[in-house]
Amino acid sequence: MVTRTRFDDSDCPVARSVDAIGDWWSLLIVRDAFDGSRRFGEFQRSLGVAKNILTARLRTLVAGGVLDSVPASDGSAYREYVLTEKGKALFPVIVALRQWGEQNFFAPGEPHSQLVDRRQGHRLRALEVLSEDGRRLNPDDTTVHKVSAQ
Amino acid sequence: MVTRTRFDDSDCPVARSVDAIGDWWSLLIVRDAFDGSRRFGEFQRSLGVAKNILTARLRTLVAGGVLDSVPASDGSAYREYVLTEKGKALFPVIVALRQWGEQNFFAPGEPHSQLVDRRQGHRLRALEVLSEDGRRLNPDDTTVHKVSAQ
DNA sequence: GATGGTTGGTTGCAACATGCTACCAACGAT
DNA sequence: ATCGTTGGTAGCATGTTGCAACCAACCATC
Numbered sequence: 165m166v167t168r169t170r171f172d173d174s175d176c177p178v179a180r181s182v183d184a185i186g187d188w189w190s191l192l193i194v195r196d197a198f199d200g201s202r203r204f205g206e207f208q209r210s211l212g213v214a215k216n217i218l219t220a221r222l223r224t225l226v227a228g229g230v231l232d233s234v235p236a237s238d239g240s241a242y243r244e245y246v247l248t249e250k251g252k253a254l255f256p257v258i259v260a261l262r263q264w265g266e267q268n269f270f271a272p273g274e275p276h277s278q279l280v281d282r283r284q285g286h287r288l289r290a291l292e293v294l295s296e297d298g299r300r301l302n303p304d305d306t307t308v309h310k311v312s313a314q
Numbered sequence: 315m316v317t318r319t320r321f322d323d324s325d326c327p328v329a330r331s332v333d334a335i336g337d338w339w340s341l342l343i344v345r346d347a348f349d350g351s352r353r354f355g356e357f358q359r360s361l362g363v364a365k366n367i368l369t370a371r372l373r374t375l376v377a378g379g380v381l382d383s384v385p386a387s388d389g390s391a392y393r394e395y396v397l398t399e400k401g402k403a404l405f406p407v408i409v410a411l412r413q414w415g416e417q418n419f420f421a422p423g424e425p426h427s428q429l430v431d432r433r434q435g436h437r438l439r440a441l442e443v444l445s446e447d448g449r450r451l452n453p454d455d456t457t458v459h460k461v462s463a464q
Numbered sequence: 465g466a467t468g469g470t471t472g473g474t475t476g477c478a479a480c481a482t483g484c485t486a487c488c489a490a491c492g493a494t
Numbered sequence: 495a496t497c498g499t500t501g502g503t504a505g506c507a508t509g510t511t512g513c514a515a516c517c518a519a520c521c522a523t524c
Contacts, residue, residue: 176427177415178345178408184419186338195328199458204501214483219502229418241491242500247453250418255453256441257414258328260407265327268379268400269334277326278459281445285459288451289444291406296436303397303405306438308349309428354472364512369473391520392471 184228185254189213189221194230194251195258202244203236230254260291334378335404339363339371344380344401345408352394353386380404410441 185191189211196210208218222245225231230251236242247254262279270276280287293301335341339361346360358368372395375381380401386392397404412429420426430437443451 175425176345177412177419179342179415180419181411181415182338182341186336186341188332188336191332191336192329195326198453205499208501214485215502216484216504217482220481240500252453253414253417256443257407257410259443260410260441261331262327264403264407265329265331267403269327269330275325279456280459281449281451282455282457284445284447286446288456289446289448291410291441291443293406293409293441294439295431295434296439297434298439299431301431301438303348303402305432306429307432309430309435355470358472364514365473366475366513367511370511390471 181257185225185230185257187221189217190225190230191258191261193218193221193225194247194254197231197245197247197251198255198258202246203242204245207245225251256291259288263288263290331407335375335380335407337371339367340375340380341408341411343368343371343375344397344404347381347395347397347401348405348408352396353392354395357395375401406441409438413438413440 185194192211193207196207201207201210204218204222207213207222208215211218213221222231222233226233226245229248231245232248232251233243233245236244259279266276266278278287293306295301295305299305335344342361343357346357351357351360354368354372357363357372358365361368363371372381372383376383376395379398381395382398382401383393383395386394409429416426416428428437443456445451445455449455
């Protein structure tokens with residue numbers, strides 16, 4: 165578990181997000197959860213992670229409100245791990261990572277798993293950062309206001 | 315440094331992305347780079363990270379093509395670290411993390427740093443995941459095609 | 465051209481996190 | 495009752511991180 169005791173970066177939302185899900189396994193667990201994994205064993209087989217590590221990660225994610233631990237849906241006495249609303253709100257993060265990976269780590273034509281629109285089976289539109297009035301923004305078109313009461 | 319020698323998850327673009335930038339510091343370094351940091355010392359002061367760790371991370375990011383190490387723009391003999399095109403393409407990832415953090419880790423009215431449209435000073439529009447034909451998609455509206463030649 | 469502060473690191477070591485393997489308790493089917 | 499499956503825990507080896515000390519090159523000043 166990451167415990168941030170360095171100096172204070174804590175007014176930055178990016179830092180708080182990274183604090184919550186910014187390690188190798190947490191993001192992949194969340195990805196698997198979006199893909200339908202729910203059971204301990206599913207995550208474990210899919211990720212190949214050691215079980216003690218998975219235990220710790222799931223606990224952290226539950227404690228952080230990203231996952232919820234609920235009784236298994238098949239009536240057995242086991243538990244399942246499902247995304248909370250907060251966890252589902254990570255969807256754009258996962259999609260952004262996926263699109264960046266697709267564009268930068270695969271040769272043209274190289275096969276890779278693909279996220280598609282369930283209704284039509286088509287690929288998704290690339291994420292766009294937009295201004296309030298709908299202009300498309302590049303990094304240079306933006307700036308950070310240091311601290312402000314919103 | 316993370317070396318993935320577990321089993322093969324490598325056809326998933328999310329996994330490759332996480333492999334490249336999926337640790338605590340790398341993402342914050344990239345965030346700082348978007349905010350204008352370029353010099354070793356700037357990153358070090360801004361992040362409070364140990365220098366040996368920063369050295370290692372910068373090297374990894376340069377090796378991964380996210381940052382480029384170029385001669386300093388002020389004419390001194392030192393070097394600067396600037397985002398490559400591939401690095402700039404992480405913009406939606408950072409914005410997604412920022413928006414998730416804003417919505418989930420701050421009380422209403424609690425001050426936090428804010429990313430704004432430089433031209434008008436307004437907040438950005440929330441990222442949306444869209445289908446090819448422009449419908450807004452929730453996680454449940456999508457599914458993963460396991461492997462396919464694109 | 466010596467000096468002293470700044471920049472950008474490297475090295476060694478202690479502490480902590482991770483991964484592997486073995487073990488184990490509760491469950492569920494027979 | 496028993497036997498495989500599920501969901502863990504425990505112990506130990508190894509890898510990664512963080513801290514502090516050191517250091518070499520750069521740069522301004524005298």
